Amino acid sequence: MERSIQTINPATGEVIETYPLMSDEIADTKVAAAHAAFEQWRAVPLAERGEIVRRIGALLRERESELAELMTREMGKPISQCGGETGLCAAICDYSADHADEVLGDEERDFDGGRGLITYQPIGVILGIQPWNFPVYQVVRYAIASIIAGNAVLLKHAPNVWGTALALEKLFIDAGLPEGVFTVLLIDTDQTERLIENDYVRGVTLTGSPAAGRAVGAKAAACLKKSVLELGSNDAYMILEDADLDSAVAACVQGRIYNAGQTCIAAKRFIVVDAIYDEFRRRLVEQLSAIEFGDPSDPETALGPLARADLRDNLHDQVQRSIKAGATCTLGGELPKGPGSFYPVTLLEDVTAGTPAYEEELFGPVAVLIRVADEAEAIRVANDSRYGLGGGVFSGNRERAVHIARDLFDTGMVNVNGYNMAQPELPFGGVKDSGYGREHGGFGMREFVNIKSVMIAE
Incomplete structure (x- = not known):
């Protein structure tokens, strides 16, 4: 029997949309397609990746009203605050494009008997598990850093903002991002564990509660995969x-x-x-x-x-x-x-x-x-x-x-x-039960890369 999820307008209680859940088989197919897209995307020069990211930022500004209406309808954000969210996301794209070369560019260091090359290489498909409270920002925050680094990205968004998730997927493609580099998965929480086990998935990032962080962090660790966790707080x-x-x-x-x-x-x-x-x-x-x-x-x-x-x-x-x-x-x-x-x-x-x-x-x-x-x-x-x-x-x-x-x-x-x-210019993240890892300020670009040493004998 096909399962589905409804999105509800929290201001009125009215149903907005009904979305069929993807089967495990469809989800697996999309993960495989993301890996295939990664193999092509990783070869695109960093400067070209940056230009696509810059175009994503431009489209975020152009489609601000459309995204604002979605956010207000799906999770109740006051319409007056939506522009600030999309504006921040566009600024993240601009900052990433402007600074990717200095963050991800090769470095050279001498060592006794040779010369070392330090290079930041993408690792593959990164799974993002994101909440509803900032439906656009939570996605852009992790996705842009991984995409500009050469990775492919999967998004398991909160079900009550799936309309926003799909609008972002279309926006990314319209900006010139190859299909499969950013993929929305309409799946339930009980399907997520399988994805972490998938060999094509090389890293996991989650924004959510400490309980969710413990579960996802433990599963990623059991699979020997890196995770970044941005959890709650009582600031x-x-x-x-x-x-x-x-x-x-x-x-x-x-x-x-x-x-x-x-x-x-x-x-x-x-x-x-x-x-x-x-x-x-x-x-x-x-x-x-x-x-x-x-x-x-x-x-x-x-x-x-x-x-x-x-x-x-x-x-x-x-x-x-x-x-x-x-x-x-x-x-x-x-x-x-x-x-x-x-x-x-x-x-x-x-x-x-x-x-x-x-x-x-x-x-x-x-x-x-x-x-x-x-x-x-x-x-x-x-x-x-x-x-x-x-x-x-x-x-x-x-x-x-x-x-x-x-x-x-x-x-x-x-x-x-x-x-x-x-x-965009400063690292974002916490300590203790608020999680680990950093996003923004260039730090997020290095969370899911292989920091590789190449030792060249003289």
């Missing part, structure tokens, strides 16, 4: 006594509600020193209280629905369990009536170690406010997490903030006196 933002409160509050609000809070590097825990806690809290409550959810297709809407009803229910359960464990719900915290998977802006206080709001990732518009005595306790609480993806420090003393960010904050990325998301 802490420290606000010290000399911080500019206007900019700190504005950045924290933006960092918490952007994309309905469904962002791995969202600002999630606000750790505020006692000296300014009350004033920071007053301003935070004032700004958060003014944000209401609404129709994501309306350009004026700042907060759309969560991507699926089950995600909304899980978030609400975390909030309720936190309240039962002693947290105070200052704002929100109630399931709204009516269609759609909306959730109100919520603020939890009096959160202590051991509660879900302290220990877990809250993937939605729920902020956690924690009072600490001083800088030392702020650093301790910020690092008191099994996660380590991003975070932030606010201080009027920039040198002090940079020192904390550089030397004392146990995360892969740190913001100082602001909130920034991924940047």
